[in-house]
Each structure stands twice: as structure tokens, then as C-alpha cells.
Amino acid sequence: MARFSVPGVFNYSMLTLSDHERVLYVGAREALFALDPNDISKQLRPQIDWPAPQDKKRECVAKGKNNQTECFNYIRFLQSYDHTLLYTCGTYAFQPKCTYVNADSFTLNAAALEDGKGKCPYDPAKGHTGLIVDKELYSATLNNFLGTEPVILRNLGQQHYSMKSEYLPAWLNEPDFVGSALVRESSGSKEGDDDKIYFFFTERAMELDCDTEPNVARVARVCKGDLGGTRTLQKKWTTFQKARLECSLPERHVYFNNLRAVFTLPGQDWRGTTFYAVRDYQISNVKEVFKGSYKEYREASQRWGRYTGSVPTPRPGSCITNSDRENGYNSSLQLPDATLNFAKKHPLMEDKALGRLLLLTKGVNFTRLAVDRVSALDQRPYNMLFIGTAEGWLQRVVILGSEAHVIEEIQLFETAQPVDSLTISHAKVRKQQQDVFQLLPFLHVEVYSHSPACQHSCMASSAVLEKSRERPLTCEVKKTDDLTPNHNNSFLNVLYIVR
Numbered sequence: 187m188a189r190f191s192v193p194g195v196f197n198y199s200m201l202t203l204s205d206h207e208r209v210l211y212v213g214a215r216e217a218l219f220a221l222d223p224n225d226i227s228k229q230l231r232p233q234i235d236w237p238a239p240q241d242k243k244r245e246c247v248a249k250g251k252n253n254q255t256e257c258f259n260y261i262r263f264l265q266s267y268d269h270t271l272l273y274t275c276g277t278y279a280f281q282p283k284c285t286y287v288n289a290d291s292f293t294l295n296a297a298a299l300e301d302g303k304g305k306c307p308y309d310p311a312k313g314h315t316g317l318i319v320d321k322e323l324y325s326a327t328l329n330n331f332l333g334t335e336p337v338i339l340r341n342l343g344q345q346h347y348s349m350k351s352e353y354l355p356a357w358l359n360e361p362d363f364v365g366s367a368l369v370r371e372s373s374g375s376k377e378g379d380d381d382k383i384y385f386f387f388t389e390r391a392m393e394l395d396c397d398t399e400p401n402v403a404r405v406a407r408v409c410k411g412d413l414g415g416t417r418t419l420q421k422k423w424t425t426f427q428k429a430r431l432e433c434s435l436p437e438r439h440v441y442f443n444n445l446r447a448v449f450t451l452p453g454q455d456w457r458g459t460t461f462y463a464v465r466d467y468q469i470s471n472v473k474e475v476f477k478g479s480y481k482e483y484r485e486a487s488q489r490w491g492r493y494t495g496s497v498p499t500p501r502p503g504s505c506i507t508n509s510d511r512e513n514g515y516n517s518s519l520q521l522p523d524a525t526l527n528f529a530k531k532h533p534l535m536e537d538k539a540l541g542r543l544l545l546l547t548k549g550v551n552f553t554r555l556a557v558d559r560v561s562a563l564d565q566r567p568y569n570m571l572f573i574g575t576a577e578g579w580l581q582r583v584v585i586l587g588s589e590a591h592v593i594e595e596i597q598l599f600e601t602a603q604p605v606d607s608l609t610i611s612h613a614k615v616r617k618q619q620q621d622v623f624q625l626l627p628f629l630h631v632e633v634y635s636h637s638p639a640c641q642h643s644c645m646a647s648s649a650v651l652e653k654s655r656e657r658p659l660t661c662e663v664k665k666t667d668d669l670t671p672n673h674n675n676s677f678l679n680v681l682y683i684v685r
Contacts, residue, residue, distance in 0.1 A: 190226045192217070192233070197310070200264040201609040202272070204289070210609075213261030213274060220292045223611055231292035236261075238279035246279040249331070256280070260310035263325070265318050273318060273342070275306035280331060282306040304329050304339040304350065313362040315385065319410065322346065324383045326363040336361045338385060338408065338426070349414055352422055356483070357533050361389040361404070365448035368410075369456050369469060378508035381410040384472075386431070386448040386463070393481060393490035393534065403431040403445040403463070405472060405539055409505035413518045418526035424518040426529075427503040429475045432538040433465045435546075447555040451569065462557050462571065467541040476503070479536035492536045498522070502529035544571070544590040545583055551576035556608040574605025 190212075191198075200213030203223065209230060212219040216237040222228040238246075238259040246257035256279075263275035267286065274294075275284040282302030287294050307314045307327045316325035322343030329335040336358040340349040351357050365386040372381050384407045391402040406428035414421045433442040442465075449462045459469040480502075482493040500510050502525050506517060515521060554574035559567050571583040571590070578601075582594035598605065 188226050190219075190221060192219075197260055199310075199606060200261050201607050202264050202266065203609060203611055205266060205269070207611050209289075211264055211272065213264040213276075215261070216259045216276075218261060218264070218274065218287065218292075218294070234287070234292065234294050236276060236294060236296060238276075238281075242279040242281055245281070249280065251280055256310065258310075259283075262306045262310065262314055263316050265316075267318060267321060273323065275302045275316075277306060277308060277310045278302065280308045282308055304337050305341060307333075309333055313364055313387065315363045315366040315387075317366050317368060317383070318342075319368050319381075319383065324366060324408075326361070326366060326385045326387065336363075338406070338423070340408075346411075346413060347421065349408075349412060349421055349423055351426055352419075352530065354530075355392060356531070357426065357428075359390045359392055361387040362445075363387040364445050365450075367448075367450035367459075367461070369450075369459055371456055373456055378511065380505035380507075382407045382505070383410060384450075384461070386445055386461070388443065388445045391430075392483075399441065399443050401443045403433060403443055404428050405431050405461070405467075407476065411506060411517070415521060415523075415526045416519050418523050419530055422530075424521060424526055424529055425503055425505055426533055427476050427535060428533055429472070429535040430538040431463070431465075431467065432540050433463070433543065435543065446551075446553055449555045449557045451557045451559065460557075460569075461541075462544075462555060463541075464545050464552055464555065464573070465541040465543045467539055471541070472539045475535050475537045475539045480532040481534040481536045482532055490534075493532060498524040498528050500525055502526070502532060542588065544585065545573070545592075547581075547592075550579075553604045554606065554608045556610045558610050572608055572610065574608055576604045577602040578605060580605065580608075 195214050195217050197215040198212055199215075200211075202211040202213075203209070204211070207223055210221045210223045210226060212221060216235065218234040218236065219229060220231040222230055236259055238257070243253065243257045247253045251257050259276040259278045261274060261276045263273070263284070265273060266289075267273040270289055272287040272289055273284065274287055275282060282305065283299040284302040284305050285294055285296070285299050304327065305316065305323060305325050308331050309328070312328050312333055314325070314327045316323060316327070318324075320343070323341050324339070325341070326338045327336075329337040329339075335353055336351075337353075338351040338358070340346060363385065367384045368381065369384060370381050371379050384405055387404050387406070388401050389404055390400050394400065394402070406426060408423050409425040412423055412425045415424055431445065434440060445463060447463065451460045451462060453459055457469065461467040461469070461472070480493040480497075481490050483490050500513070500515055500521060506515060552573050553576050556572045558570050558572070560570050561567055569585040571581075571585070573581040573583060575581070578597065578599040580596045580598055581592050583590050583592050
């Protein structure tokens with residue numbers, strides 16, 4: 187495994203591949219790097235040093251923050267803006283800033299910084315997600331120094347003006363954001379639907395009884411063409427809706443409410459999109475939830491329940507479609523106040539988004555997830571999960587029908603440290619912890635003796651593909667009646683060999 191680290195640089199928190207996978211960009215604490223994706227020990231350009239100024243660090247300390255861990259510039263956002271520019275944001279000693287990076291020269295103009303409020307968290311330890319869509323930044327973060335104002339924001343672009351969510355607990359209540367995704371639902375839509383941005387997070391649920399687990403996993407979404415309302419919800423999302431992501435073993439009365447990571451796997455078109463969070467959620471199921479009933483808070487009983495009254499037209503929280511345009515509503519700015527007031531008071535849906543539980547490992551805390559679609563010798567596609575754990579292990583999991591099987595498990599670090607990020611290219615999987623990150627080639631794979639996949643056929647287990655060479659794997663299985671670990675190497679004799 188190739189490794190990369192620089193003395194004195196810590197918290198390699200962001201990984202971004204260039205569009206053609208020719209450069210791997212890395213954001214760390216007060217530094218950015220441009221690396222060769224095929225040899226991450228090689229820097230393609232000199233590193234960019236982007237420290238927070240000393241006066242900002244002193245202000246940070248004066249406000250009660252730690253000068254050893256918090257009062258630095260932690261890079262928390264790094265993505266391509268166009269073919270020549272990257273856009274990056276850092277915590278900047280609890281005064282977040284953003285700027286552009288010239289991709290060709292790999293330079294940053296520290297004198298031309300933009301306010302990062304709403305684009306990047308103040309606190310490097312807080313959850314955050316963001317993505318650039320058509321040169322506009324959609325971000326979900328905490329919008330103030332105290333971390334008490336969660337916001338989902340659109341900013342940066344010339345196409346639309348800035349938009350944000352309402353500061354209402356019914357909209358966002360102590361959320362911990364973990365992921366976001368663009369789904370191009372306008373493509374091929376007979377209804378003239380809009381593209382949507384989905385956000386994934388854990389939050390404290392207001393609708394649950396006090397004696398239950400307070401946190402729940404959520405998915406929320408907004409429409410790309412949302413312009414806010416004219417009087418109600420001015421420059422606020424008119425299409426913000428959220429729903430609970432159900433992840434449980436009801437027969438055992440076990441519920442998984444803390445979302446750690448989400449990965450979006452596209453299909454042949456957007457209708458085949460799947461959201462993975464160790465459980466998989468189909469986009470069609472999620473869409474049905476947002477078309478369903480609303481929840482409401484009933485003052486009389488002081489409880490939440492299904493809304494049973496009449497729903498205004500156009501439907502609150504929906505994107506503008508052809509039917510709305512035929513009725514004279516060409517943008518959200520033309521929506522009636524009845525629709526907008528209802529949307530403001532009813533952001534939560536009644537139904538839950540249900541998925542299929544793929545993997546449950548006792549005593550293992552998953553921290554990061556990446557998914558790829560690979561081809562086996564039978565020419566059929568299989569979905570492969572790469573799962574990082576809190577103890578610094580990487581699990582490779584293949585989905586066979588309705589079941590998931592761990593076919594490989596690698597200990598990545600000498601000491602137990604969480605995997606903080608996973609990025610897949612067509613040739614490698616890259617993962618990182620805070621102080622070092624590694625490149626893992628898709629070559630020789632061995633299977634742990636406790637893997638359920640050891641009990642399946644060679645063909646079923648050979649769903650790994652080294653995509654960089656486009657050569658399928660064949661596997662040789664040396665039969666053994668002993669399924670106990672080989673104490674010399676803790677591996678069974680199950681080998682996957684590139685021919």
C-alpha cells in the first residue's frame with residue numbers, strides 16, 4: 187500500500203479526483219496538495235500552504251477555543267468548480283473563508299478570500315456536506331460560531347441568488363450532516379420535473395415521544411430551480427422537505443438512528459439511483475415518500491401526527507412542473523401564499539423511506555462508505571461496497587442478490603484510528619485517516635476465514651474487477667474442510683488472481 191504524509195501536516199480531511207482522474211487533490215490542516223493518482227507519494231505541484239493568520243488564531247483562543255486542536259484552518263471543502271478552477275473552504279480559526287485554486291498552476295490567492303459563512307463549518311469537528319452543481323454551491327452546515335444555526339444554503343453562482351433554509355426546529359433540529367447528492371430528475375421527465383439536491387443527516391426528532399431514542403436518520407431535498415417566495419419564504423426554500431430514513435431490525439427491536447456516511451451510486455439513468463448507508467435506498471422509494479402525506483404538530487394534544495386536512499394547490503414542497511406552468515406558475519416566485527405557508531409549517535413527511543439492510547457486524551462501527559459497480563466472469567454487474575471502520579479497517583463487501591458478503595478485510599493502520607474518507611477511482615480505492623492516507627490497488631485479494639463468501643461458488647465470489655486494465659478476475663479455490671483460521675496468516679486459501 188502506498189502512503190502519503192508530510193511532516194507537520196495533519197488532518198487529511200478532503201480527497202477530490204480531477205474530472206479525468208489525472209490529479210488527486212488533498213485538503214489537510216492549513217495545506218493543500220496535488221498528487222499523482224497512480225503514485226500518491228509523488229506531488230505534481232508544490233503544496234499550497236494556507237494557514238489562518240496569527241491574529242485570527244489569537245481571536246479564536248480569546249473566544250475560548252483550543253490553540254492546539256481548533257484554532258487552525260482545516261480544509262473542509264474542496265471540489266472542482268470548472269475545468270480550470272477548484273473551490274475550497276476552510277474553518278480559518280473559527281472564521282470560515284473560501285477561495286478559488288488555479289488547477290493548472292495549483293496556486294491560491296490568499297488575498298482574495300470570500301466569506302465562508304454557511305459554506306463551511308466554524309468548528310472542524312462538526313458535520314458538513316456540500317457539492318457544486320452547475321457552478322453553484324449547495325452546502326449544509328452550521329451557520330454561526332456557537333453552532334446553533336443549522337442551514338442548507340445555495341450560494342456562489344450567477345444563475346440564481348442565494349437561498350437558505352428557515353431557522354426553525356421543525357426544519358432542522360441539531361443536525362449532523364454527512365452527505366449530499368445531485369439527482370438529474372429533469373432528464374427525460376415527461377412531467378417537466380426539476381433536478382434535485384438530496385441531503386443526508388442525523389437530527390434530534392421533534393415528533394417522537396420523550397421515552398424513545400431522540401435521534402433519527404433523515405433525507406431532505408430541495409429543487410434546483412427553487413427561487414423562494416415573493417412575500418412568504420423570501421429567499422428561502424419553498425421545496426424543502428425531509429423524511430425519516432428507516433434502518434432497523436424490527437423483529438429484534440433494534441433501530442439504527444445515527445447516520446455515519448452515505449454514498450450515491452448512479453444507475454443507467456437517474457431512476458436507477460441508489461443511496462447506500464449500509465442499508466440501500468432506491469430513489470423511487472424516496473420519491474414516493476415525498477409525494478405522500480405530511481406530518482403536523484397538533485397544538486391541542488401537543489403531539490405530532492398525520493395531516494388529514496386539505497392540501498393547497500399547487501402541492502406544497504413540490505418542484506414546478508408542466509402542469510403548474512399550464513396553470514400560470516412558472517416559478518416558485520408565483521406560488522400562492524397558501525402553498526408557501528403550508529410548506530413552511532409542514533416540512534416533515536409522514537411516511538419513512540424504507541431500505542434493505544445489507545450488513546450488520548457486531549462490535550464494528552462503520553465510519554465511511556464508497557460503492558462501485560463491477561463486472562464478474564459471468565458478465566453480470568455486481569455492487570461492491572468499501573467500508574471504513576472506526577478501528578482503521580477496510581472491508582470489501584459484494585452484494586449477491588439480497589445478501590452482502592465480506593470478501594476482504596484489511597487492517598490499514600498499525601494503531602486503531604478511524605477511516606475518515608474513502609474515494610474510488612477506476613483503478614484504486616483511496617482512503618485516509620487524519621495524519622496519513624493510503625492508496626490500495628485492486629490486485630491480490632484474500633478472504634478472511636469468517637467471511638460468509640467463503641461458502642459460495644467461485645463464480646459468485648469473483649465480482650471484483652481491476653478496472654484500470656479491464657481484465658476480469660478468475661479465482662482458484664483450494665478445498666479445505668477446516669474453516670478455522672490459519673494462525674500463521676489468519677487467511678484461508680481463497681485467492682483471486684489477475685490473469
